Amino acid sequence: MLLTDSIQPVLRRRHPDGQYCIGQDSGIYWRQIQPPERGAEAPDWFYVANVPPDLDGVFRRSYVLWRELIRPFIILEFVSGDGREERDQTPWQGKFWIYEQVIRPAYYGIYEVMVPRVELYQWVGGQFQLLPANSRGHFEVTPLGVELGLWDERYQNVELPWLRWWDDEGNLLLTGEERAEQEHQRAEQERQRAEQERQRAERLAALLREQGIEFDDPWV
Incomplete structure (x- = not known):
């Protein structure tokens, strides 16, 4: 209920x-x-x-x-x-x-x-x-x-x-189902945020390589 x-x-x-x-x-x-x-x-x-x-x-x-x-x-x-x-x-x-x-x-x-x-x-x-x-x-x-x-x-x-x-x-x-859905949405938002950050880092790394700057970790 x-x-x-x-x-x-x-x-x-x-x-x-x-x-x-x-x-x-x-x-x-x-x-x-x-x-x-x-x-x-x-x-x-x-x-x-x-x-x-x-x-x-x-x-x-x-x-x-x-x-x-x-x-x-x-x-x-x-x-x-x-x-x-x-x-x-x-x-x-x-x-x-x-x-x-x-x-x-x-x-x-x-x-x-x-x-x-x-x-x-x-x-x-x-x-x-x-x-x-x-x-x-x-x-x-x-x-x-x-x-x-x-x-x-x-x-x-x-x-x-x-x-x-x-x-x-x-x-x-919230009900248990609503709490679970809310947590799922939070996790999905965090996943999307992390993915956007990864893509941003990759674009930055590509730009630096074009300028002749090389490094091993694209997140640095």
């Missing part, structure tokens, strides 16, 4: 012991009840700090908040309808209410693909406060040193206003 791939270097620096987990379309079980799904929400993306990435060597399929007791740092919901579900404040039923009053992540984001629009809330004093965009049109997640915003480009052959991360200086956080 684009969000996960690009933020991994940030999280690895933040957690050199590897103790964090990321959920993608997986459940957060916030209360112990039967059937279990009555006490769960399944955000599109979330990050929890200081928990193991797996349980007893098994990849996490969900996160049980009522057992592990560490709140997600950020939760992101991608709107598929009109956004009412993600903003529903009905006690014990609405997503917004459950996130704000029970799960209580430090940040809650709503991404409306078709509008397009991003809302980012910060949990302060017992409730969510809507954050303003900065001068770049991004929303700052200060503790991580990153910003969240829209990137209107092509990814995996689909052109959308993609939700992406930037650092706090406004540099786009």
Whole structure:
């Protein structure tokens, strides 16, 4: 996933012991009840700090908040309808209410693909406060040193206003594939620079030979 791939270097620096987990379309079980799904929400993306990435060597399929007791740092919901579900404040039923009053992540984001629009809330004093965009049109997640915003480009052959991360200086956080491509371009530029320098040296050597000056190393 684009969000996960690009933020991994940030999280690895933040957690050199590897103790964090990321959920993608997986459940957060916030209360112990039967059937279990009555006490769960399944955000599109979330990050929890200081928990193991797996349980007893098994990849996490969900996160049980009522057992592990560490709140997600950020939760992101991608709107598929009109956004009412993600903003529903009905006690014990609405997503917004459950996130704000029970799960209580430090940040809650709503991404409306078709509008397009991003809302980012910060949990302060017992409730969510809507954050303003900065001068770049991004929303700052200060503790991580990153910003969240829209990137209107092509990814995996689909052109959308993609939700992406930037650092706090406004540099786009690249995916592994993008980093590899960037490194390839740098290497190619260096190769071309070296080739141009070689050709320049050869032209200089030829000019000197025409003037009767001989030497062994054309780079001298």
